[in-house]
Amino acid sequence: MRVVVLEGFHAVKHAVRFGAALGRVVVLDRGKAVALARSHAPDLVDVFEVRAEVVGAAEFERVIGRSHPTGVGGLAERPAAEPVTTARTAPLVLLDNPRNLGNFGAVVRVAAGLGAGGVASLGDVDPWHPNVLRGSAGLHFALPVGRLGGLEEVRGPVIAFDADGQDLRDVRIPDDAVLAFGSERHGLSPAVRERADLVVSLPMRPLVSSYNLTTSVAMGLYHWELFRRAS
Secondary structure, three states: OOEEEEEOHHHHHHHHHOOOEEEEEEEOOHHHHHHHHHHHOHHHHHHHHHHOEEOOHHHHHHHHOOOOOOOEEEEEEOOOOOOOOOOOOOOEEEEEOOOOHHHHHHHHHHHHHOOOOEEEEEOOOOOOOHHHHHHHOOHHHHOOEEEOOOHHHOOOOEEEEEEEEEEHHHOOOOOOOEEEEOEOOOEOOHHHHHHOOEEEEOOOOOOOOOOOHHHHHHHHHHHHHHHHHHO
């Protein structure tokens, strides 16, 4: 069993809501944890009233690895497989050799919020690294998240995002598309660019050089969702 750490109230909340196999849930103060649940997740009050284990600060840091402002943390089982290339009714976000783990996690978070079909990566970064999971606030459990062994595993029309591409506003994104985004520093690799069926660019005001990765993914997915609703 591969165990991942859930840091903070919101990470535990999301993991529970999306069916994670939960292990220990630890809190520094049950009353404060229950109050958080009542105000932010009333559907989960029982988790903190009944299941949560009250521990001291030293034990909390031993289990979670660090302190947390909410005084809440937990452990969950990482899914045995992440079927990110299976049939989809929503686009798959493909990150081409991402380097910033916090940005990776933020991409998972926005992809979950906009209903993407999954988040996949190419390269050596573990998509379930603790820093990535921290950035997603536990939303890894809301959609498939995994690493591909190579481009041959990609299924569906690939739409790559690059400043030299066709204006995204003139493009309709199909539900089974793969939306490919390059790394923050180096952009798309030649292999991904060659594999792309279409290269598009995000609208951008003159003299502005770029968006960050999470913003780019959010804009691409929002464009898909907006026009899907209009059709």
